[in-house]
Amino acid sequence: MKKIEAIIQPFKLEEVKEALKNIGIDGMTITEVRGHGRQKGHKEVYRGHEYNVDLLPKIKVEMVLPDLRVEEALKTLAGAARTGNIGDGKIFVFDVAEAIRIRNDDRGESAL
């Protein structure tokens, strides 16, 4: 099992969700986050005042999948989240040691 953690542009969330749903992946956790990588921040001026916008709003998508589904999910996710511009985000993949469904104690891939 692998955990996929993707940081994407907020406006790409619906597209990503839809694309994953189309390949049969429904379960995910979404978090509103802020941060920056190479995109860095920028300055904005409003009413004569400068605002530093150094932490940009992003969305974090997390999901745990059986090994066999990971590559397909990664391709789909990256394809849906891509605009080609700086700031599109990153995807990280982790090994998962165990998964347990709390309701009935199912373990392993059957708990996903």
Added chain:
Amino acid sequence: MTIVANPRSSPVSIRRNEVEFQDGASLLRGRTTTVDGQVTYAYRTLLAGAFPRGMALVAVGGYGRRELFPHSDIDLLLLVDKELQSDEQRTGLSVFLRSLWDGNLRLSQSVRTIAECTKFDTTNVELAISLLDARFLIGDSELFEQLADRLPKFFRSQRQSIAQKLCEMTQARHLKFDNTISHLEPNIKEGPGGLRDLHVVGWLSKLRETPPAPDPALDNAAAFLFSVRAHLHTQAGRDSNVLTFDMQEEMSPDPAVWMREFFRHARVIHRSALGTVEACEGMLSSGLIRSFRDWRSRLSNTEISVIRDRVMLRSPQNLFSDALLLFRLFEFVGRHGIPLSIDTERRIREGVTARTVALPDPAHQWSALKTVLSQPHAALALHGMDNTGLLGLLLPAWKTIECLVIRDFYHRYTVDEHTLITISHIDRLRTGSDPTRRRFTEMLSETQDPALLVIALIFHDVGKSDGLSGHAQASAREASTQLTCMGMPEEERLIVEFLVEHHLDISAVINSRDLSDPATAVDLATRVETLEKLRYLTLLTYADISAVNPDAMTPWRLEQLWHAYLAGHRELTRELDTDRIHARQPDHKSDWLEGFPVRYLRTHSGSQIDSHMQLASEAKETGAAVEIVRRSGAWHLTVVSKDRPGLLAGLAGAVSSFGMNIVRVEAFANNSGWILDSLMFEDPMRTLELNAGEADRLRQLVRKVLLGKEDVDRLLRGRARPQLPTRAARILPAVFFDNEASASSTLVEIVAQDRPALFYDLARTFSAYGCSIEVVLIDTEAHKAIDVFYVTHQRGKIPPELQSTLQGELLQVCAS
């Protein structure tokens, strides 16, 4: 040993009976009788031997009131004459309690002496409250009689302390549920309007020397809630009190209609609880609170009085003859943030229900309502209008969303409550109490007419009564129809319709568009058309998201909303002077429009453009045309004339020389060399209003200035300078130049302490350096002037060396 040996008291037989019961109250009584049987049977068989005397079983709390729901706790007091002494007694008690637990009764028991029961403990006020419902079950009746004899004296001596604690607990409990009954999935026990409120009414009544008369409406509501809670317990198989969406479907084939019935009963109970607590608090308030309330009572006037921090009418009978009294009353509530008294609310509700209250003719209702919506506590006033039924009477669309449950994972409240909460979020911005919302507070202070925002919020979801799909359009249609009937001017109505129809647009932009993409900004700017509408729509979105549930407006989302606003703002200010109207076919109208900024068409209605063209015809014959009118409390000066250097500055000087305060300026020029300038100004001394002929004198003066027959400097010479605020309160002037914002002009943004003739001095400075003002936007935010000029120099942008000189001069003007 267990009690299940007695077949009539077996838990199985109880459950079977419960399903058959339809009437909640009889079910509770039946369940109580069954449990009484179980408890007394266990006492006789297991405990009586160890306690031949000196022990009485007393039912307290809900059990004492004979209100046992299928899975309620059984509150049992084991009254003893002295502390347990022998092992036999302790063992007997242990076996007795275990057997009841084994018989599936959830016991909540305590062992106490009479002295312990009649000693008030502030950390365990629940014991004293539970004793208000004490009922003897079995055992030493003489011992119970002793307690029963002492309890009245105990309650008399501790009445104030218990009642105060009860009021505090009720308020804290209501606060947990955001002080509203209108939750989509209400908790029918603990929530406002739930059974706990009913208990509070009962307890506080028992504590009073003369209990109030029974209320049949309250009894009906209680019976309804009893049935519902009994059903919830039976269906869930546990002490479950939340009326979930699934349970609502269980209750009726038409859950939405059934929920309205539920809320009707909950509202009766909630009102009764609030009234009882209010009456009680009036008697209990401490010296400090009383002093504050006495201070607030000084706000009373000849027709409205403030007593114990509640608003009352001095002569309620005037409700039936004075058509504007209700509006003045709610304006008072909205201005001072003091709610109506329960009694006044009841009187109005009765008058509204019977349609006997006097109201203005429908065509004049908007102007009356607008004064209420403009107040800093408009949400409180609207809550009062809702509670009395007045809001539904004035706006029939409101009735369609009353207590309306729309299933939505994120929403917490019914549609009407959500709407009222949106307005309370605007009120919080008005008071500026939250520093994290400062930017939005400033944005609100820049809007011309917050009442339009509030009325748009009232209508924004009324279309949901026909379902979620397309509700924004349905709401806009409803707003259009009703606001027309209420006499809202077309100019205002069009703004409200726009806001209602597009109330989801900015949310959609945030969720699905790249805010850094220039196309997003262009699209947003095209949709909102003007800065004013962008502000309204941003604030409406802010309030709408914030009212979904208390956690919906996260800092993340707030930031996204702000960025969407900034994107639209930048785009709208950027294109002010670049996008010009180019008519395809020359005609009278096209001649006039050719070369005006595109924004002119967006910000003016057809009738306004016609009126401008009439002024232009007049100007062609006489050289200059001037119009001065008063609209929505402010004066508007519109002029058409041939352009010449320094003309706008002269115009501003003429208006300032009359002591007027310019708050907004728009300047347009077409390709034929005609200018259209409009100034909105305030008349702080009411000179024009109180002196007939003064408006005409100002018109003549402006004409002379336009024709170059009057020296504006001479007019302003000798006028007294106002005293500047203290250094700490003074706004530091700032001047910014931006050559990137526009293709043809330099954008000059000036922030300064506002003062009379400031605009004239600024405009004159530009003229003195050979600069032409192409477009100007003036905003006044309290004492802060925020002026944006699009300026050219010799038909191009201002060169850097001149920028530096101008900056120094302008700063000097701002500081003088």
